[in-house]
Amino acid sequence: AVPTGATSPSGLPAREASASVDVVVVGGGLSGLTAARDLIAAGRSVLVLEARDRPGGRVYGMPLGDGTTSEGGAEFIGPTQNRIAALAKDMGVATFPTYNSGKNVYYREGKRSLYATDGLLGAVPPDWGVLDLEPALLSLGGMAKKVPVGEPWKAPDAEDWDSQTFHTWSRSHSLSAGARFLLDEFVSSTLSVRSKEVSLLYVLNYIASAGDESNPGTVDRLINTKGGGQETRFVGGSQEVPLRLAARLGDRIRYNAPVRSITVDGSTVTVAADGITVSCKRVVVAMSPAIANKIDYSPALPAARAQLMQRYPMGSIAKFVAVYDTPFWRADGLTGQAVADSGAIDATFDNSPPDGSRGILMGFMNQSNIRKLDGASPDDVRAAGLAAFTALFGDKATSPVRTAFQRWDNETWSGGGPVGVAPPGVLTEFGPALRTPCGPIHWAGTETSTFWTGYMDGAVRSGERVAAEVTAAL
Numbered sequence: 001a002v003p004t005g006a007t008s009p010s011g012l013p014a015r016e017a018s019a020s021v022d023v024v025v026v027g028g029g030l031s032g033l034t035a036a037r038d039l040i041a042a043g044r045s046v047l048v049l050e051a052r053d054r055p056g057g058r059v060y061g062m063p064l065g066d067g068t069t070s071e072g073g074a075e076f077i078g079p080t081q082n083r084i085a086a087l088a089k090d091m092g093v094a095t096f097p098t099y100n101s102g103k104n105v106y107y108r109e110g111k112r113s114l115y116a117t118d119g120l121l122g123a124v125p126p127d128w129g130v131l132d133l134e135p136a137l138l139s140l141g142g143m144a145k146k147v148p149v150g151e152p153w154k155a156p157d158a159e160d161w162d163s164q165t166f167h168t169w170s171r172s173h174s175l176s177a178g179a180r181f182l183l184d185e186f187v188s189s190t191l192s193v194r195s196k197e198v199s200l201l202y203v204l205n206y207i208a209s210a211g212d213e214s215n216p217g218t219v220d221r222l223i224n225t226k227g228g229g230q231e232t233r234f235v236g237g238s239q240e241v242p243l244r245l246a247a248r249l250g251d252r253i254r255y256n257a258p259v260r261s262i263t264v265d266g267s268t269v270t271v272a273a274d275g276i277t278v279s280c281k282r283v284v285v286a287m288s289p290a291i292a293n294k295i296d297y298s299p300a301l302p303a304a305r306a307q308l309m310q311r312y313p314m315g316s317i318a319k320f321v322a323v324y325d326t327p328f329w330r331a332d333g334l335t336g337q338a339v340a341d342s343g344a345i346d347a348t349f350d351n352s353p354p355d356g357s358r359g360i361l362m363g364f365m366n367q368s369n370i371r372k373l374d375g376a377s378p379d380d381v382r383a384a385g386l387a388a389f390t391a392l393f394g395d396k397a398t399s400p401v402r403t404a405f406q407r408w409d410n411e412t413w414s415g416g417g418p419v420g421v422a423p424p425g426v427l428t429e430f431g432p433a434l435r436t437p438c439g440p441i442h443w444a445g446t447e448t449s450t451f452w453t454g455y456m457d458g459a460v461r462s463g464e465r466v467a468a469e470v471t472a473a474l
Ligand SMILES: Cc1cc2nc3c(=O)[nH]c(=O)nc-3n(C[C@H](O)[C@H](O)[C@H](O)COP(=O)(O)OP(=O)(O)OC[C@H]3O[C@@H](n4cnc5c(N)ncnc54)[C@H](O)[C@@H]3O)c2cc1C
Pocket: 026, 027, 028, 029, 030, 031, 032, 049, 050, 051, 052, 055, 056, 057, 058, 059, 072, 073, 074, 075, 076, 077, 257, 258, 259, 260, 286, 287, 288, 291, 292, 294, 295, 317, 318, 319, 408, 413, 414, 416, 417, 418, 419, 444, 445, 446, 447, 454, 455, 456, 457, 458, 459
């Protein structure tokens, strides 16, 4: 049993509890929960300190206001995402295919067109720009093959690729406006940043990481629904996975306990959170580098790690959903998936429950689209979201039963999403610090994963890796 708090003489819990365990895990997202599960299985005493009042971090069931939820954060999994699939299976969470029958909508320069996704191009819309898009995508795939997964700084051309943004590269490798838009949209829909915000090397590593030990990563696996990362959903919502894992950990998780400081003194680490101070031998910080930077480390961390955390910003992402009596777009022969170059939403999916008993459209508000809504009232956000859905799916989209909205870029304990990204110069100068432990402080989080970094699968993989690392060190 793990002591989770001292009691005061009155028998009531003391205001400032204290405890002592082998390992403190900071953060109850998928990476921290997985690390805790494995460390407990290895016979270690563990306490997870979580800032929020719930587990799951970037995996969250957004309340729809009628007692049900829809994924406000991570949602899809796909082929080669074996570790999240295994965890979900272990937790008894079933899966079902993302709705993908019919045509997708492409909206560019005020024109709406429909396209099938079972052709050679998969999810890529057949814009005229495709003539020079395909060579650009082939070139990207070829460069990504030369990136050692998870160690992009070791690529032969790392210096060159890390000295330019994806925007710089794409402008010199595509001529048409259509191809440029689609390359920008590739970055927006996978990373939720504009292509000028991210290093080419980072994007190449992201492509390389979209696979597993026996299947090299590909662009297709990142962007496709069928055969790609958006292929499958979880029955009851993705949040069932962290909720059930957290339930198994029981009182080894303490909620509403944001960690403020980590102090290393000889072989003892003191982790101070709101309401509780815990001493331990090793600590796992299981979150993105940008959010790990909010913790006060004493003594100061090595400069490579400290400055990495200053340089790894989060993308800007929100989800807007509208609930309808029926998934009306299905009757119109549409998948519910769309790509758009204007309006508040640049990509959509059908988020309806498996039985299609009601229709839920989900739209991503990415990068500058969501920042433009800073300070907007809930009514303004709703109007912007519904205007976008109407342009893509017609007038039936104007009158939903209800809507919901979740933005991540102003969440205190996430700071954005789906993932931290590296601007030019960061991976080659600071990249190795992503995973290198600093004495008894170990780092997890999807950003540290080799395969499927940025995804739930990467989070689970990072938790498994860090638990093995800590077990070996103890
Ligand atoms: C809108 C959105 C859509 C996404 N879509 C997908 C998708 O379809 N498929 C997919 O695979 N992935 C998707 N992702 C990415 C996925 O959510 C993440 O890769 C994954 O959940 C990260 O898990 P993590 O444990 O690394 O980090 P997190 O989930 O961020 O967990 C970190 C935890 O640490 C806590 N914390 C932070 N600071 C402190 C502190 N000081 N003290 C204590 N606790 C702290 C946080 O509250 C959080 O619970 C999406 C993300 C977003 C935001």
